[in-house]
Amino acid sequence: MDKVYKKVELVGSSGESIEKAIETALSRANKTLRNLDWFEVKELRGLVEGGKAKTYQVTLEVGFRLEE
Structure with a gap:
């Protein structure tokens, strides 16, 4: 089955770590x-x-699958 994705940009922050910000x-x-x-830093x-x-x-940048 073919899929279509939408991408959005997010900014997370944390006082602990990079991983926690993600x-x-x-x-x-x-x-x-x-x-x-999926996501890409x-x-x-x-x-x-x-x-x-x-x-x-x-x-x-976060990708999510568009619904049919």
């Missing part, structure tokens, strides 16, 4: 988007305070 974005998207199938950023990473920010 999970935050995907968890929130999953509440309103159905058929999430487009950008990584962070906030520095006192010479240490304080917040991680990840820009994702």
Whole structure:
């Protein structure tokens, strides 16, 4: 069966880690988007305070399957 996908861009953030920032974005998207199938990390950023990473920010492109 052929499939068609739509892509959207999300930005997740976390004070813990890059992985947590990704999970935050995907968890929130999953509440309103159905058929999430994949993601691609487009950008990584962070906030520095006192010479240490304080917040991680990840820009994702997320693909979800369009329904018939």
